[in-house]
Every structure is written in structure tokens, then in C-alpha cells.
Amino acid sequence: MLILSLPYYYAAERSGVLVGSKFSLDPILRMQPSGNGHVGSSPVHKKHHRGHPHLAAVEKRLRDSFRRSYKAAADEAEQLKQDVWSVYQQLRAVVIFVMKRLLFPILQFRDFLRITRYLVTVGWQEGLSAAIVNVLTLNDRTLKDFGRLIERKGNEMFGGYQATDGTKIPLTLIGLLDKRVALQEDTLRLFPSPTPSARPNADVCIMASKIVYEDEAVVRDVIDRVWNSPVQVTEDGRGIKYIEPPKEKFEFLKWFSYARRREGSKGDTVETQAMLIRKGNTIVLAFRGTEPFSAVDWATDFYFPWWEIPALGRVHTGFLQGLGLGFPIDRKHPKRAPPTGAPVATDDAREVEEASRHEDAKLDDFSEYISTCMTRFQAVAERSTLTGTTPAREKFFKDLDDQRAQKKWRFKDNYVLAEKSNKCASRAEKAGEKPGAEKEPREVKNDAPLYWQIRAELLKHIRADPHAHIFITGHSLGGALAALFTGLVAAESDVITQRISALQTFGQPRIGDWTFAWFLHNRLNVPQHRYVRMVYGSDLVPRVPFDSDLFEFKHVGPFHWANSLYHVKNGTFDEQPPLRMLRAHATAVFELFYNTVWQSIAAVLFPQPARRPSESVPQVLARVAALFLPAIGAHSPTNYLNAVRHGMPEGKVKKAPAMVS
Structure with a gap:
């Protein structure tokens, strides 16, 4: 600081003004001229001065000159002071930045x-x-505010969704990019197809995965009215056509909106939506994917630590959170949840620690529950290899089964099922029933995890219809939740697993390690291929989390791969082609030309009919933006919808893969 101040003191000395001094011109101005021409202050000189007006004018000019010189010197010193202070502030900011970035972490x-x-x-x-x-x-609030602004302007410019009663409902960004909500005519006639990978099945699944991004009011109107209407708007937007309405109507069953806030946090940590629809005895379960402007959904995607379920494998913890199965992110956190025995500073920290341990305990109990359910497969295999039976052996297996049943029921009673009514409890006590043997099934708790809510709803429809079968689907994060839900159900409930007709996912990320992937493959693809996974071109999402030795996430089983021309290759066990960034940018340029320029030319040259509908303005803008981020732009549901409708095979029964132990 002393060194930085030297120029200031030097300038002040030259100008005659010192910081903090009481320098004044009054002593000089009080000096009077003497008789010999010199300035003096004697009374004689004062008297002589009063008698000469000319000397008074000289004194006035001298006073004004001194004032002007003093003011100029003061202004120069003040300007120099400001310049020096500005340089000092800049140097101080640099020093503080270096200390914060380099020295402060070492000091702390x-x-x-x-x-x-x-x-x-x-x-x-x-x-x-x-x-x-x-x-x-x-950045959750900032991202949401930006998303609301984009969607509001988009709905003002391009219009929202107009319901059948004339009501206008705003659309999300996904809906604005592609306003198609109607099913194809063949889909209305042929769905459900006995072949899981048939085009009508895929068309319903991708459309359900697309509209589940919207508000519940939009979804209800689309399913109850648009999908059941005899009047359908053509894909190219040139008019309407009349079709024969299906004999079995689509019906909206239930909307699931699951949001949960972790203890000690200010906002929701999980926001998951799903829906159930039905046509005849076919039930479709669709999960919503990642909303572009939801930091909570992105956090669910990026929270990728393993959670191990014995006998099932390791799975993505964030996707478990999406199904409501525990929130282990706060465990052993250095600031919010200290380890056992560490000093706790405040009551809030104690509450966070206790809530974190409680959530971990629930997830541990769920893992034990799944493992207990999984052991029944091993028990059946072991008993099939035994020859002959003895009373002791039968008693041993009976006691073992009772222990497993007690464990399963204890978990459900503690975390899943609602309290039993007094009337139902007294009836069970009189009948002497064991736990879990009630004839009247209990409802799940209102705050039960989303997994158990959906599972209970599926069981209710399965009990009501012995011929009911289920399609499970989702796009992006929704595909991951659909696959994880199916894997957990396949591990603990044979009743629901036997009714699953197909699991169809679009742009699904990896959800588990090799053990979990092979388990899901063996449960769904033997004896018939029921796991249909589609990957579009240079889409990045199906390639994350990475399958390297460091991350160890795996895909397994056949998948459908669609290129930029929407030609779909059907069924291969190899991993999807690696992502090449230069090829991805070239593909984005080709897609922009092919889907905008060429399709407009083809609509004029070959109007009977056009190969595909022309792209809307939001779709063209999205393809232009994809030139800069091609691996993200390829993830749009529009590409998967076009691949299904223009490149998906009709679906043929393939030879069942070999069973893998």
C-alpha cells in the first residue's frame, strides 16, 4: 500500500497540496506590500495601502490568481488520487482472486x-x-423461469393445444416442437398386435411417451377424444379424413404425479409423472422423460452412484429416487449429515442426519425384500434337483418359505400398506389368519413410493380382468424408469411379469450393471422377445452413463437402431455404434436439408402422397439448433416418432435367444 501511494504523495508535493494538511492561502493574502516594494504586515504599510486604490486592485488580482492556482492544483491531485485508487483496487482484486483459488484451500x-x-x-x-x-x-429457479418464458412465447407465436370443447391449453416445449397427437389409421385398427415389436404397438407407445410430457388436461382430451374420434387430421396437415372408429375405445385410467421433498431441502428432489391408459384388456403404462427446463429431472439423470441389490445387481441410484425408493444422497455428507459419532452443530443438522439414515434404512430394507423375493427362483431350482422327499425336508422348506413370507409382509406392512381398519383387523383375528393372508387387500399408503402406487394399480386391473396384459413405455428418463420398474417387478412379482406384453423404450439411458442387464434380458426375452429398445442415430442419451471400466453401466439384449433416413435395423445383440462427433455434425446438416428442403420439394413433385409431412417452424428451428449440439438434438421425440412410423418393421416373431444362467 505504501508503494502504491508514493506517486500520489509525489504529485501532491509538486502541487503544494498535502493530504491531511491545513494548507491555506490566508497567511499569504494577509501579507501587505512595504515601502521598499516588499511585502510586509506592519501598521504603517496597512495605512499606506488604504490610501492607494491601485494597490487594492493588485491585491485583488493576486488573490484571484492564488485561488485559481490552488483550485487547479487540488483538482489535479484529486484526479491523481482517483487513478491511483483505481489501480490499487484492481491489484487488490487480482490478489484476492489468487488467494481464493490457490492459497485459501490450502489454508483451510x-x-x-x-x-x-x-x-x-x-x-x-x-x-x-x-x-x-x-x-x-x-439454478433450478433460473432454469424454470427461463423455460416458462420460452414456452409462453412459443404458445403465443405458434398456438397451444386446442381441446375439443374449444379450450386452449398451453403446451410444453416438447409439444410445441411436434404437435402431432393422433394415431395412425392402421394403429387404431391393429393395436394391440400379438408381436411385441409390431409397428402398431410401437406407435401407441411412442405417442404415449410423447404426450405424457404435457399437462393432464391435454392428455385426457387426446386419449378420450382424439384417439377415439372418427375424424382424424392428416399428417401433412392438408385436411381431414374420416375413418371407422375402433370397436374398443381408448380410456384414460389414472394420472400419477409424484413429487417429494427431502428433509432439510428447500425444493422438490423428485418430480415424476406417469399415466395409465387402456384399450379393451390392454393396459399401457407410460413414464414422462426429462423436461428440458427442470433441474430436478436433470439431477435425477446425473445422480449415477450405484445402489446394490443382492441377487439382482447394481442399479442407478437416481432412477431409484425417480420411483420414490429412497434418497441416499445426504448420507455421510461432510456438511449436512455427519457420520455416526461425529459432533453435530445444530438441531437442523440432527434432523437431516436422522432423515438421511431413515431413508437409507428404507432402501436397505427394500433391497433385502427384493433379495428375499429373488431367492424363490433359486429355491425352485434347488428343489427340482432333489430326488425323493422326507418329512424333515418338507418341514425345512415349509419353515423357510414361512420365514421369507414373514420378511416380505413385514416390509410391506412397515412401508407400503395403509393401516388396517378396525373392522378388517377384528375379522382377521377371529378367522385366525396369518399376516398377509387377508381376503380383502389393503390399500397402499398415500405417501407410498411411486413404485408401489403403480404396482397396486396394475394389480387391481389384473385382478379385475384375467386376460389383461400390459405395455410399459417411456422416452429418455421415462424409458429408464420404465425399464427399472419392469426389472423390479420381474424380481418380486410373477403375477405382473407374466402379464407384460412388451417393454418399449426410446432413447433410454443405461440403468444398471451387467448382472442387472442380463437378469432383465432373461426375464423378458425368454421365450419371446418382449424388450424393445430403440436408438436413433447419433443420440447421446442411450450412450450414457458410459460402459467403460470406470463406470461399468451396460445395455444388453436386442435393440432397434434408426439412421437419419429413418431406416430401422431390427434386432442385434451388439452395442449401438459409437458416437463420432464429426459424423454427428455432418448428420445434423444432412437431417436439416433432408427434412426441410427435400421434403418440401418432394411434396410438390410427388404429391400422391408426400413421403412425410413437412416440418413445422419450431421443428426447423430445433434442427438449426441441433447443428451446434447434434448429439442432444437427435434425442427429440420427433425423430423417434418418425422412425417408428416410417421405418419400423411390421413385426415378426423372432427366434427366442438362448437362456443365460
Whole structure:
């Protein structure tokens, strides 16, 4: 600071003005001229001065000159002071920045050790994902406000959804990019097809995965009225056509909107939507994918630590959270949930720690529950290899089955099922029934995880219709939730698994390790291929989380791969082609030309009929934006809908893959 102040003092000395001094011109101005021409202050000189008016004018001019010189010197010093202070502030900002970035972490050695110990304890995956989740959570409100602005302007410019009663309902960004909501004519006639991968089945699944992004009012109107209407708007928008309405109507069954807030957090940590629809004895379960402007959904995608379920494999923890099955992100957090035995500073920290341990305990109990259900397969295999039976062996297996049943029922009674009414409880006591043997099934709790709510709803429809079968579908995050839900159901409920006709996902990320992937493949693709997974071109999402030795996430089983011309290859066990960024950019340029310029030319040259409908203005803008982020732009549901309708095979029964032990 002293060095930086030297120029200022030097300039002040030259100008005759010192900082903090009481320099004044009054002593000089009080001096009077003497008789010999020199300035003096004697009374004689004062008297002589009064008698000479000319000397008074000289004194006035001298006073004005001194004032002007003083003011100019003061202004120069003040300007120099401001310049020096500005330079000092800039240097100070640089020093502070360097200290914060380089020296401060070293000085805060205790915090550095605590964070290092946290990363060693929980692993790099949880540490990295927790940091990403915290950044996304901090920007949640900003992202939502920006999304509302974009969607509001989009609905004002391009119009929202007009219901059959004339009501206008705003659409999300996904709906604005592609306003198609009607099914194809063949789909209305042929759905459901006995072949799981048939085009009518895929058309219903991709359209359900697309409209589930919208508001519940839009979904109800589309399913109850548009899909059942004899009047359908053509895809190219040139008019309407009349078709024979299907004999079996589509029916909207239930809308699931699951949001949960973790103890100690300010906002929701899970926002998951799903819906159930039905046509005849066919039930379709669709999960909503990642909303573009929802930081909560992005946090669910990026929270990728493993959660191990014995006998089933390791799965993506964020997707478990999406189904409402525990929130282990706060466990052993260095600031919010200290390890056992560590000092706790405040009551809020104690509440967060207790809530975190409670959530971990629930997820541990769920893992044990799934493992208990899985052991029945091993028990059946072991008993089939035994020859002959003895009373002791029968008693052993009976006691073992009773123990497993008790464990399963204890978990459901603690976390899933609602309290039994007094009337039902007294009736069970009089009948001497064992736990879990009630003739009247109990309802699930109102705050039960989404997994159990959907499972209970499916069981209700299965009990009501012995011929009911289920299609499960989703796009992006919705595809991951659909696959994980199916895997968990296949592990713990044979009743629902036997009724699953197909699991169809579009742009689904990886959800588990090799063990879980092979389990899902063996349960769904033997003896018939029921797991249909579609990947479009250079879409990035199906290629994450990575399958390297560091991440160890895996896809397994056949999948459908669609190229930029919407030609679909059907059924291969190889992983999807690697993503080449240069090829992805070239593909985005080709898609922009092919879907906008060429389709407009083809609509004029070959009007009977056009190969595909011309793209709307939002779709063209989205393809232009995809030139900069081609791997993200390829993930749009529009590409998957076009691939299904213009490249999906009709569906043939393929030879069943070999069973893998």
C-alpha cells in the first residue's frame, strides 16, 4: 500500500497540496506590500495601502490568481488520487482472486481433509454426482423461469393445444416442437398386435411417451377424444379424413404425479409423472422423460452412484429416487449429515442426519425384500434337483418359505400398506389368519413410493380382468424408469411379469450393471422377445452413463437402431455404434436439408402422397439448433416418432435367444 501511494504523495508535493494538511492561502493574502516594494504586515504599510486604490486592485488580482492556482492544483491531485485508487483496487482484486483459488484451500486444511475423507468414504461417483446435483439445484429457479418464458412465447407465436370443447391449453416445449397427437389409421385398427415389436404397438407407445410430457388436461382430451374420434387430421396437415372408429375405445385410467421433498431441502428432489391408459384388456403404462427446463429431472439423470441389490445387481441410484425408493444422497455428507459419532452443530443438522439414515434404512430394507423375493427362483431350482422327499425336508422348506413370507409382509406392512381398519383387523383375528393372508387387500399408503402406487394399480386391473396384459413405455428418463420398474417387478412379482406384453423404450439411458442387464434380458426375452429398445442415430442419451471400466453401466439384449433416413435395423445383440462427433455434425446438416428442403420439394413433385409431412417452424428451428449440439438434438421425440412410423418393421416373431444362467 505504501508503494502504491508514493506517486500520489509525489504529485501532491509538486502541487503544494498535502493530504491531511491545513494548507491555506490566508497567511499569504494577509501579507501587505512595504515601502521598499516588499511585502510586509506592519501598521504603517496597512495605512499606506488604504490610501492607494491601485494597490487594492493588485491585491485583488493576486488573490484571484492564488485561488485559481490552488483550485487547479487540488483538482489535479484529486484526479491523481482517483487513478491511483483505481489501480490499487484492481491489484487488490487480482490478489484476492489468487488467494481464493490457490492459497485459501490450502489454508483451510481441515475442510480439505474433510472433503477428501468424504470422497474416500463414499467414492468418486457419489462425490462427483453430488457436486453436479448441487449446481443444478442452485439454478433450478433460473432454469424454470427461463423455460416458462420460452414456452409462453412459443404458445403465443405458434398456438397451444386446442381441446375439443374449444379450450386452449398451453403446451410444453416438447409439444410445441411436434404437435402431432393422433394415431395412425392402421394403429387404431391393429393395436394391440400379438408381436411385441409390431409397428402398431410401437406407435401407441411412442405417442404415449410423447404426450405424457404435457399437462393432464391435454392428455385426457387426446386419449378420450382424439384417439377415439372418427375424424382424424392428416399428417401433412392438408385436411381431414374420416375413418371407422375402433370397436374398443381408448380410456384414460389414472394420472400419477409424484413429487417429494427431502428433509432439510428447500425444493422438490423428485418430480415424476406417469399415466395409465387402456384399450379393451390392454393396459399401457407410460413414464414422462426429462423436461428440458427442470433441474430436478436433470439431477435425477446425473445422480449415477450405484445402489446394490443382492441377487439382482447394481442399479442407478437416481432412477431409484425417480420411483420414490429412497434418497441416499445426504448420507455421510461432510456438511449436512455427519457420520455416526461425529459432533453435530445444530438441531437442523440432527434432523437431516436422522432423515438421511431413515431413508437409507428404507432402501436397505427394500433391497433385502427384493433379495428375499429373488431367492424363490433359486429355491425352485434347488428343489427340482432333489430326488425323493422326507418329512424333515418338507418341514425345512415349509419353515423357510414361512420365514421369507414373514420378511416380505413385514416390509410391506412397515412401508407400503395403509393401516388396517378396525373392522378388517377384528375379522382377521377371529378367522385366525396369518399376516398377509387377508381376503380383502389393503390399500397402499398415500405417501407410498411411486413404485408401489403403480404396482397396486396394475394389480387391481389384473385382478379385475384375467386376460389383461400390459405395455410399459417411456422416452429418455421415462424409458429408464420404465425399464427399472419392469426389472423390479420381474424380481418380486410373477403375477405382473407374466402379464407384460412388451417393454418399449426410446432413447433410454443405461440403468444398471451387467448382472442387472442380463437378469432383465432373461426375464423378458425368454421365450419371446418382449424388450424393445430403440436408438436413433447419433443420440447421446442411450450412450450414457458410459460402459467403460470406470463406470461399468451396460445395455444388453436386442435393440432397434434408426439412421437419419429413418431406416430401422431390427434386432442385434451388439452395442449401438459409437458416437463420432464429426459424423454427428455432418448428420445434423444432412437431417436439416433432408427434412426441410427435400421434403418440401418432394411434396410438390410427388404429391400422391408426400413421403412425410413437412416440418413445422419450431421443428426447423430445433434442427438449426441441433447443428451446434447434434448429439442432444437427435434425442427429440420427433425423430423417434418418425422412425417408428416410417421405418419400423411390421413385426415378426423372432427366434427366442438362448437362456443365460
